Amino acid sequence: MGDFWVFGYGSLIWQPGFAFIERQRARLFGYRRTLCIYSHVYRGTSERPGLVLGLDRGGSCLGVAFKVEGARHDEVIAYLRAREQVNNVYLEKMLPLRLENGVRTEALVYVADRKHSQYAGSLKAAAAAAMVQEACGQAGPNREYVTNTVRHLQALGIRDHWLEEVERCIAQ
16 A cells, blocks of 8 residues: 545644644545534533534535555554544545645545434534534533634635634634
């Protein structure tokens, strides 16, 4: 197995948790970043669910691609599956993306499973903010997750207007 890419669009950007040899901004087409997954453990509870990011159909998403050494394939895949597939709310796919340097490649990507019971669907920013504001789980307050993601995106020069609107609604 040769070197491979992993696409991060949320917490993987600021907390990948695996070794990589290169990192570049990248654009994934056909999916958009959105708070579309109910969180009952890490960022909420079953009584007061939080929301975490997923890639949902439509548009495109600017994020970060991490190049992983082929020798670490099994180790990194096992880590990502343990992290992202706890509830099987994401589908693991190899999808084409364009790296910042213009190179087109494929990357391992986790997209929202629209058939899963934790799929929240498309929410207006105010509705998402209301859920996020009140939720807290094992990993801390849901609003910290949103704020961390927005700050790290901005540090990379990535603007996500919908997620920034959610953050503004939370602050009000």
